[in-house]
Amino acid sequence: MQLSASRTSPHLWATALRRFGVFWFTCVAIGQIGFICFIVAFYGPRTASGNYQAWNDKALIDGHKPGDDIGNFMFATHVLLAAVMTFGGLMQLVPAIRNRYRALHRWNGRVFLALACFLAIGGLWLGWVRGTRLSIESGLAVSLNGLLILCCAVPTILYAMRRKIRQHERWAMRTFMVASGVWFFRVGIMGWILVNQSPRWMNSTLSGPADMTLAIGSYMIPLLGLELYYSAQKSISNVYRTIAFGVLLLLTGFMIIGIAGTMLIMWPGDLFG
Ligand code: HEM
Known part of the structure; x- marks a missing residue:
């Protein structure tokens, strides 16, 4: 009995973690497709028709500023390419595309x-440079996200070029997590507001205790969650695996609430306001 339990248990854990990974990715894909739809539906028609002032129809820090041609151009490229990057990131994680269309995976990876x-x-x-920030604290928090994206992108491409596939996959996942930080932030804000039924410990300059925790947590928690997932895959301790799995499920539950909040409240509010 003892022997068969210890033989089946690692297999069961591996299956549970793999299924959890697929479920997590499905939730993320639904939420990020919602983000892409919002970007395209809100910024697409306003930019294509030249009605740039209408970017400010939603609450932005700067958005369109009359006379600031460089800033407006940078803003437009930033938001529109955000949709392309988000879609590209999702495509990279679909195993069927990765395994069957390797050239597409390589090119899409470079573009991403x-x-x-x-x-x-x-x-x-x-x-x-443009000065688009609500407070120094919130500016620093999102800047650390930007620096982490650059730090994770370099080993991702270097390991791919050296054909070290295992390390490449790990760094690619880390890059995906930090590149999704801006999306996780919106999900975190909505999750927090819905769970508390109020914007508790938040303020209008995004520098309240909850704002700062969510701003830094939007990339640090996904990064730590990923490491927890990898360590649970490797672990031989049932206690450790159970705790890790429980934490991952809790985080995913919070993420699902936040995804529902962004897709049912935040973005419809911005679009139809
Ligand atoms: C790489 C992933 C990123 C994505 C997908 C992304 C996406 C977006 C989107 C969609 C907007 C428009 C705001 C909205 O409609 O809600 C935006 C604005 C902005 N983003 Fe990003 N962004 C990313 C990374 C960053 C980073 C790393 C920084 C800072 C270092 C940053 C700074 C800004 C700023 C300052 C604005 C203008 C906000 C305003 O005027 O209200 N973004 N971004």
């Missing part, structure tokens, strides 16, 4: 990494 770096550098420019 280039766009993630472009958005990170463009975001830093918007925050510190």
